Amino acid sequence: MDSINPILLIASLMVASTPILLAALGEMVVEKAGVLNLGVEGMMITGAVVGFAIGVNSGSSVLGFACAALAGAALSMIFAFITQVLLSNQVATGLGLTLFGLGLSSLIGKPYVGIKAPGFAKLDIPLLSDIPVLGPILFRHDPMVYLSLLIVAAVWYLLTYTRAGLILRAVGENHSAAHALGYKVVRVRFAAIAFGGAMAGLGGAYVSLVRVPQWVEGMTAGAGWIALAIVVFASWRPWRILLGAYLFGGITVLQLNLQAAGSSIPVEYLSMSPYLVTILVLVIISVRGNHGAPGSLGRVFHASQ
Amino acid sequence: MKLVTKLLAGAAVGLTMAGAALAQDDPTKVGFIYIGPVGDGGWTYEHDQGRLAVEEEFGDAVETVYQENVPESADAERAITQMALSGADLIFTTSFGYMDPTIAVAEKFPDVKFEHATGYKTADNVGVYSARFYEGRAVQGTIAGHLTESNIIGYIGSFPIPEVIRGINSAYIHAKKVNPDVQFKIVWAYTWFDPAKEADAAKALIDQGADVVLQHTDSTAPQAAAQEAGGVYTFGQASDMSEYAPMPRVSSIIDNWAPYYIERTRAVMEGTWESDNTWDGIGAGMVEIGEITDAVPAEVKEEALALVEAIGSGEYHPFTGPINKQDGTPWLAEGETADDGTLAGMDFYVEGIEGEIPN
Numbered sequence: 001m002d003s004i005n006p007i008l009l010i011a012s013l014m015v016a017s018t019p020i021l022l023a024a025l026g027e028m029v030v031e032k033a034g035v036l037n038l039g040v041e042g043m044m045i046t047g048a049v050v051g052f053a054i055g056v057n058s059g060s061s062v063l064g065f066a067c068a069a070l071a072g073a074a075l076s077m078i079f080a081f082i083t084q085v086l087l088s089n090q091v092a093t094g095l096g097l098t099l100f101g102l103g104l105s106s107l108i109g110k111p112y113v114g115i116k117a118p119g120f121a122k123l124d125i126p127l128l129s130d131i132p133v134l135g136p137i138l139f140r141h142d143p144m145v146y147l148s149l150l151i152v153a154a155v156w157y158l159l160t161y162t163r164a165g166l167i168l169r170a171v172g173e174n175h176s177a178a179h180a181l182g183y184k185v186v187r188v189r190f191a192a193i194a195f196g197g198a199m200a201g202l203g204g205a206y207v208s209l210v211r212v213p214q215w216v217e218g219m220t221a222g223a224g225w226i227a228l229a230i231v232v233f234a235s236w237r238p239w240r241i242l243l244g245a246y247l248f249g250g251i252t253v254l255q256l257n258l259q260a261a262g263s264s265i266p267v268e269y270l271s272m273s274p275y276l277v278t279i280l281v282l283v284i285i286s287v288r289g290n291h292g293a294p295g296s297l298g299r300v301f302h303a304s305q
Numbered sequence: 306m307k308l309v310t311k312l313l314a315g316a317a318v319g320l321t322m323a324g325a326a327l328a329q330d331d332p333t334k335v336g337f338i339y340i341g342p343v344g345d346g347g348w349t350y351e352h353d354q355g356r357l358a359v360e361e362e363f364g365d366a367v368e369t370v371y372q373e374n375v376p377e378s379a380d381a382e383r384a385i386t387q388m389a390l391s392g393a394d395l396i397f398t399t400s401f402g403y404m405d406p407t408i409a410v411a412e413k414f415p416d417v418k419f420e421h422a423t424g425y426k427t428a429d430n431v432g433v434y435s436a437r438f439y440e441g442r443a444v445q446g447t448i449a450g451h452l453t454e455s456n457i458i459g460y461i462g463s464f465p466i467p468e469v470i471r472g473i474n475s476a477y478i479h480a481k482k483v484n485p486d487v488q489f490k491i492v493w494a495y496t497w498f499d500p501a502k503e504a505d506a507a508k509a510l511i512d513q514g515a516d517v518v519l520q521h522t523d524s525t526a527p528q529a530a531a532q533e534a535g536g537v538y539t540f541g542q543a544s545d546m547s548e549y550a551p552m553p554r555v556s557s558i559i560d561n562w563a564p565y566y567i568e569r570t571r572a573v574m575e576g577t578w579e580s581d582n583t584w585d586g587i588g589a590g591m592v593e594i595g596e597i598t599d600a601v602p603a604e605v606k607e608e609a610l611a612l613v614e615a616i617g618s619g620e621y622h623p624f625t626g627p628i629n630k631q632d633g634t635p636w637l638a639e640g641e642t643a644d645d646g647t648l649a650g651m652d653f654y655v656e657g658i659e660g661e662i663p664n
Contacts, residue, residue, distance in 0.1 A: 114548030
């Protein structure tokens with residue numbers, strides 16, 4: 001068996017994990033506010049195409065990412081309006097959003113098939129990146145990788161230690177009580193849904209601008225659903241989502257590398273390992289403690305009830 | 306219960322109407338079930354080109370419908386059934402995994418004709434068709450063997466089914482013929498279409514030293530990954546993928562389904578359709594070799610074109626002995642060529658390929 005270069009492996013591991021991490025983190029905030037948005041896949045793919053289109057036309061990946069976040073948020077506002085104002089069923093609306101996003105993206109993406117993505121420079125942090133071994137592993141990634149890690153920390157801090165986070169969780173745990181206390185349930189949920197949409201959009205754009213990098217119809221190929229699953233298995237906790245996303249993305253890449261290196265482990269086991277290991281690890285660390293879903297998750301709220 | 310009765314009644318009405326429609330000489334309805342999106346730039350894209358060719362050929366006399374992104378699961382049976390219920394006269398199911406669903410639905414709709422791509426199960430109203438992609442793989446293997454400098458050729462497999470294994474064997478035999486030091490590294494992606502994963506697989510192979518990457522998955526993602534890495538050669542798969550020419554894509558296998566789809570549609574319109582088992586290659590034009598770019602040295606290009614010619618005329622068979630199986634047991638004797646039965650069920654590597662085929 002040939003050896004695998006750990007530095008190259010870790011670089012591609014982080015690249016493979018970042019889209020799922022971003023999308024899952026966004027969805028976690030949405031669900032913490034008591035809303036189940038199954039439209040993650042649709043928002044991701046829309047982010048992927050919008051990010052790519054803007055990136056190609058402007059030549060700037062940064063602008064592409066920004067617009068992808070906006071597009072994801074805009075799409076999620078349709079969902080927010082239908083579920084929060086018109087009080088429709090969240091599961092059905094979310095699924096509809098996914099179908100809509102897939103169709104919309106293939107329409108927008110038609111002229112962009114086979115076009116080369118604009119480059120996205122890696123952040124070569126001076127001095128730090130020159131440290132042997134650790135330097136290339138920790139300090140030579142693209143800015144989105146660091147940004148996604150920052151967002152994990154920020155979400156964790158906001159939800160755990162701030163008043164805004166407390167209100168968001170209150171709305172998600174018991175919207176009637178939160179309403180009785182005078183919090184604007186619908187307004188909080190609109191904000192959470194917009195954040196979730198923006199993050200899914202960013203995750204999608206990361207696939208089309210960095211990970212592949214190109215536009216192909218349907219290119220997220222189920223990453224949104226994986227993100228949704230990770231939220232549940234991570235018991236709605238940001239650091240566990242980070243662990244889950246990195247495990248899943250990491251093992252996906254690792255098993256491909258093991259195959260390429262001629263490992264003696266049968267391919268059948270290798271290819272199911274990302275799912276198995278991620279679920280196992282997250283279930284084992286969640287054996288103790290409170291890890292239930294937010295109390296009002298998926299329930300319709302109306303001030304009169 | 307009431308709902309079920311209603312649905313059944315509705316289906317019955319639908320069926321009668323479909324029958325009536327046929328009698329009235331209304332357009333022949335041709336359906337297509339696709340594994341990926343029509344914009345994948347590869348496999349499904351080419352099938353859809355075939356569909357468009359049918360529309361162009363027959364104009365108002367046909368109506369085509371298609372459904373994209375149909376998984377190879379219970380969902381496939383639902384999608385095919387729905388298409389049959391909606392009055393399709395002929396349905397092409399265009400991925401290997403639709404084999405059993407196609408047979409199952411065909412039993413329920415004896416008056417609808419079905420055509421399943423790349424499978425081997427037929428019935429009175431189910432025909433199968435495929436292309437001899439391995440002929441194109443022989444050409445790719447020849448070019449790849451010449452081009453590689455690291456002597457490592459990466460291969461992205463989808464699923465370990467005979468069609469994919471044939472391609473690997475054919476490419477390997479011909480790469481080895483021109484470059485005895487060549488080594489194949491094979492990665493099974495277990496998907497036909499997942500651009501991110503396909504790109505990851507290509508990167509893993511490139512990280513392992515491959516400077517030529519062959520793919521048997523449907524999207525252009527490995528091409529993009531190779532372009533990003535630089536100095537890596539690829540081949541268009543199923544479609545020309547010429548947007549990546551002249552580098553990394555140096556040639557391609559193009560599946561040309563249009564003539565077959567037109568011929569079979571005509572057979573249904575004229576009432577002459579019969580279950581068939583078609584397996585055409587370069588000679589019949591079902592497999593085409595995309596332009597070999599200038600990134601390939603002239604003498605290599607010439608050799609490759611000569612091979613295309615020889616295979617097309619039937620003068621040369623890509624599986625011509627002496628060839629041993631991976632474990633060293635003889636398969637084909639000197640000058641012997643493989644029979645279609647063995648090729649159709651191929652489940653072994655030829656001698657020299659490392660690794661095991663997953664079950």
